Amino acid sequence: MKSLDKEKISLKDLKLDKKRLRNSFKYAGIGILQAYIGEQNLKIHTVIAVLVILAGFILKITYLEWIACLILIGLVLMAEFFNTAIEYVVDLASPDFHPLAKSAKDTASAGVLMMTIISAIIGLIIFIPHIIEFLGV
Numbered sequence: 001m002k003s004l005d006k007e008k009i010s011l012k013d014l015k016l017d018k019k020r021l022r023n024s025f026k027y028a029g030i031g032i033l034q035a036y037i038g039e040q041n042l043k044i045h046t047v048i049a050v051l052v053i054l055a056g057f058i059l060k061i062t063y064l065e066w067i068a069c070l071i072l073i074g075l076v077l078m079a080e081f082f083n084t085a086i087e088y089v090v091d092l093a094s095p096d097f098h099p100l101a102k103s104a105k106d107t108a109s110a111g112v113l114m115m116t117i118i119s120a121i122i123g124l125i126i127f128i129p130h131i132i133e134f135l136g137v
Helices: 018-038 040-059 064-095 101-135
Strands: none
Touching: 018 040, 018 064, 040 064, 040 101, 064 101
8 A cells, every 4th residue: 555655646546446346345245144144133133124114114204214214224233243343353362261352242242232222212203103193093
């Protein structure tokens, strides 16, 4: 990688390397598959995301509510992927039990839990009025 301090950057340096770009998507896809194979919670979050999307269509949520729901779905899934990556790295660095390794994994899981709880609360704020209207209560 060229340093901005020492060398002049040419237009050639700014062009995308198509092979590297393809490989980036390929390896990201492999990471997604590995995470789904190994992580039960990621599967659960995905099912819930699909249910939220279906409920959004059925209850005809607003454009801004869609944006909020999709951002929150993305954040929860992203948190779960980051948690999985942290677990892999901790397992690699500390294959035997170590209290700090446990703390790192527990804290990463807590981050996912916090994001999930916040998302659920916001989801309830969005969906409860629509459910009440839908049911005619």
